[in-house]
Amino acid sequence: MSTTATPTGGLGDFLRTRRALLHPGDVALPDFGGVRRVAGLRREEIARLAGVSVDYYTRMEQGRVPNPSDAVLDALARALRLDEDETRHLRRLARPARPARLAPPADGKAPAAQRVRxxxxxxxxxxxxxxxxxxxxxxxxxxxxxxxxxxxxxxxxxxxxxxxxxxxxxxxxxxxxxxxxxxxxxxxxxxxxxxxxxxxxxxxxxxxxxxxxxxxxxxxxxxxxxxxxxxxxxxxxxxxxxxxxxxxxxxxxxxxxxxxxxxxxxxxxxxxxxxxxxxxxxxxxxxxxxx
The missing domain is CATH 3.30.450.180 (Beta-Lactamase)
Known part of the structure; x- marks a missing residue:
């Protein structure tokens, strides 16, 4: 199964797909023409827009920043032109919650299905x-x-x-x-x-x-x-x-x-x-x- 079928795909995949959707003209960056080797904006362009170093942003895409600050996440959301839903999703991926560990039922049966209120x-x-x-x-x-x-x-x-x-x-x-x-x-x-x-x-x-x-x-x-x-x-x-x-x-x-x-x-x-x-x-x- 390809990685596209995994539940989230991770922070790096999300950042890369959002970066690929933007063009220099969308974010008031100069476009000097020619063939761009990547779709959308380059890592250094997003880093400049977000006010972080290229190394820091690269580590973000690689999932090597364990606890980015609110200020950094807000800056990335602005740089990537994320809406409210996407911004909340970015925060969840950057700071993933620990999966809930459910205690097994005392009778050994499978957990009950969700029931309507x-x-x-x-x-x-x-x-x-x-x-x-x-x-x-x-x-x-x-x-x-x-x-x-x-x-x-x-x-x-x-x-x-x-x-x-x-x-x-x-x-x-x-x-x-x-x-x-x-x-x-x-x-x-x-x-x-x-x-x-x-x-x-x-x-x-x-x-x-x-x-x-x-x-x-x-x-x-x-x-x-x-x-x-x-x-x-x-x-x-x-x-x-x-x-x-x-x-x-x-x-x-x-x-x-x-x-x-x-x-x-x-x-x-x-x-x-x-x-x-x-x-x-x-x-x-x-x-x-x-x-």
């Missing part, structure tokens, strides 16, 4: 016309409402291990038809898994998921190697549903402050819009079809 389960029931899912660790789908099943498909028909947003997006051919902007959605999912990898160093289940996706999906392999980083927050999605037709839905992600490992993701159509009519028709149709 009761309050989130109740919220799902209170959203009868708004598709909503609860996403857990590693993008696992912990719970969903009837409207989500009507739009995305019946997660209950899948084995629990298969109920994962990234796995479905990359490995289920139907997702390429359902998502009008499949490539954008898939890239976002790869970027969120990168973020999860930084949050969860040493997570073996996450490593197995990444390895499987890299082995089975050329698209995932290619985008994972780019080291994208993006949190799942809010936005707009386009769908081509086989029954409801085209829909445009806004989505919002809500997380409890005391349990960021679970997120309620809700989808809504603009009131009175064709998408709103189509979604209500779909829910009515599925209720009738379901008996």
């Amino acid at each position: 009761p309050v989130l389960r109740r919220l799902l029931d209170e959203l009868p016309v708004m598709p909503a899912v609860v996403m857990g660790e590693r993008m696992d789908i912990l719970a969903w409402n009837r409207a989500a099943a009507a739009l995305f498909g019946d997660y209950g028909a899948l084995a629990p291990a298969e109920r994962n947003i990234a796995r479905i997006t990359f490995l289920d051919p139907a997702s390429r038809t359902l998502y009008g902007d499949w490539e954008s959605c898939a890239r976002e999912n790869a970027a969120f898994l990168r973020l999860e990898a930084g949050r969860r160093p040493g997570d073996r289940r996450l490593a197995r998921l990444v390895a499987e996706l890299a082995e089975r999906s050329e698209d995932f392999r290619r985008w994972w190697a780019e080291h994208p980083v993006q949190d799942k927050t809010s936005g707009t999605k386009h769908y081509h549903h086989p029954v409801a037709g085209d829909l445009v839905l806004s989505y919002e992600t809500l997380r409890a402050a005391d349990d960021p490992g679970q997120a309620l993701i809700m989808y809504a159509a603009e009131p009175g819009s064709p998408s709103d009519d189509a979604l209500r028709m779909l829910l009515s149709w599925t209720a009738t079809a379901g008996g």
